[in-house]
Amino acid sequence: MIGDVFHLVVLEPMINLLVVLSHALWGSFGLALIAFTILIRAATFPLTLRQLHQTRAMQQLQPRIQEIQKKYSDPKRRQEEMLRVYREAGVNPLGCLGPMLLQFPILIGLYYAIRRTLPESPEALEALSSHLYNWSYIQRAVPLQEHFLGLDLRAFGSEGLGGLVMVILVGVTTWLQSRTTVSYATDERARAQQQMMNWMLPVMFAFFALNFPTGVSLYWIVNSIVGIGFNIAVYGLPALNIEPLIHPRVPAPAAPTPAPAESVAAGRPTTSTESRTRHGPSRSKRQNRRRRT
Numbered sequence: 001m002i003g004d005v006f007h008l009v010v011l012e013p014m015i016n017l018l019v020v021l022s023h024a025l026w027g028s029f030g031l032a033l034i035a036f037t038i039l040i041r042a043a044t045f046p047l048t049l050r051q052l053h054q055t056r057a058m059q060q061l062q063p064r065i066q067e068i069q070k071k072y073s074d075p076k077r078r079q080e081e082m083l084r085v086y087r088e089a090g091v092n093p094l095g096c097l098g099p100m101l102l103q104f105p106i107l108i109g110l111y112y113a114i115r116r117t118l119p120e121s122p123e124a125l126e127a128l129s130s131h132l133y134n135w136s137y138i139q140r141a142v143p144l145q146e147h148f149l150g151l152d153l154r155a156f157g158s159e160g161l162g163g164l165v166m167v168i169l170v171g172v173t174t175w176l177q178s179r180t181t182v183s184y185a186t187d188e189r190a191r192a193q194q195q196m197m198n199w200m201l202p203v204m205f206a207f208f209a210l211n212f213p214t215g216v217s218l219y220w221i222v223n224s225i226v227g228i229g230f231n232i233a234v235y236g237l238p239a240l241n242i243e244p245l246i247h248p249r250v251p252a253p254a255a256p257t258p259a260p261a262e263s264v265a266a267g268r269p270t271t272s273t274e275s276r277t278r279h280g281p282s283r284s285k286r287q288n289r290r291r292r293t
Contacts, residue, residue: 005269006109010105010108010109011109011112011113011116011131012131012133014109014110014113015113015116015128015131015132016131016133016138017036017133018032018033018036018038018114018117019114019117019132019137019138019142019144020137020140020141021035021036022141022144022145022292023137023138023141024155027141027145028145028148029117029118029144029145029146029148029153029215030147030148030149030218031152031155032216033148033153033219033222034222035059035199035219036219037219037222037223037226038222038226040106040223041223041226041227044099044102047099047102048099048230049230049234049246052230052231052234052246053234054092055181056234056235057089057090057091058086058091058093059088059160060087061086061091063084065082065085068081068082068085103223107208107212107216107219107220109162110215110216110219111212111213114153114154114213114215114216115142115154115213116128116131117143118146118153118154118213118215119143119180121156126140126204128142129142137246147216150162151163151214151218152214153213153214153215153218154213154214154215155213155214156210156211156212156213156214157170157209157210157211157212157214157217158210158211158212162214163214163217164229165218166209166214166217166218166221167206167209168206168211169203169217169221170205170206170208170209170217170220170221170224171202171203171205171206172202173220173221173224173225173228174201174202174205174206174224175198175199175201175202176219176224176225176228177227177228177231178191178197178198178201178202179198180228180232180237181235182229190239205220216236233245233246234246249256
C-alpha cells in the first residue's frame with residue numbers, strides 16, 4: 001500500500017518531470033537534474049525562508065534564553081519560561097527541521113527515478129515505458145543521454161574518479177552550507193554538539209553519495225549551492241562584509257517574569273497593623289477623642 005502511494009505520488013511524477021526537462025534542455029539529463037533541483041528549491045522557498053527566519057529569530061532570543069537558564073534552577077519551570085518566550089516571539093524551535101526532513105523522500109525518490117530513467121538494458125528500457133505518461137512529447141523523448149560533463153550519471157559514487165570527485169564535492173558543499181548557517185546554541189555543551197554535527201553531516205552525506213548514483217550527487221551539490229545563496233541572503237556573510245538582503249521579523253520583547261517573592265507580596269492581603277501604619281497616628285488620635293466624648 002505504502003509502495004503504491006510512493007510510486008503514484010513521488011516516483012512517477014518525478015520520472016516524467018525529468019524526462020520532460022531533459023527533452024526540453026537539448027536532451028541533457030544533467031541539465032535536467034540541475035533544472036529539477038532549482039524547481040524543487042523554488043517550490044519549497046516559502047518553507048525554506050520560514051526556516052531561515054526561525055533560525056535567525058532563535059539566535060536573537062539567545063540572551064533572554066540564557067537569562068532564564070541562569071534565573072531558574074528548576075528544569076520544569078525553566079522549560080516553561082523558555083517556551084513562553086518562544087511563543088511570544090512567534091518562534092517554533094522545531095520549525096527549523098522541515099526543509100531537512102523534506103529532502104529525504106526527495107533523495108529516495110530521485111535514487112529510484114534515476115535508476116529507472118537511465119536504464120542499462122533493453123528490458124529496463126521497456127520497463128520504463130510503464131512509468132511514463134501517455135503523452136507523445138514524453139514517449140518520444142526516451143532513451144535519455146546518461147552522460148554529463150564526462151560523468152556517467154547512472155554510476156555509483158564509488159565507481160571511477162569522476163564519481164569520487166562528486167562525493168568530495170557533496171561533502172564540501174554540505175560543510176559550506178552549514179558554515180553559512182547561524183548558530184543558536186545556548187551554552188558550551190550545545191555549541192560543541194552543533195560543531196560536531198557541522199562535521200558529521202558532510203561526512204554522512206558523502207558516505208551516502210558513495211552508494212548513490214552520481215546523478216543524486218549532482219542534485220545534492222546544486223541543492224547545497226542554492227542553500228548557501230539563501231543563507232547569505234538572510235544571514236549575510238560577516239567574513240566578507242556582506243550584509244543580509246532579507247531581514248527577519250525582530251522578536252517582540254517579553255515582559256519580565258516577576259520573582260516568586262514579589263508575586264506573593266503582591267497578592268497578600270493587607271493586615272490591620274499595616275493599615276494603621278499606612279494611615280499614620282492621626283487617625284488613632286481622632287478615634288480616641290470620639291470615645292472620650
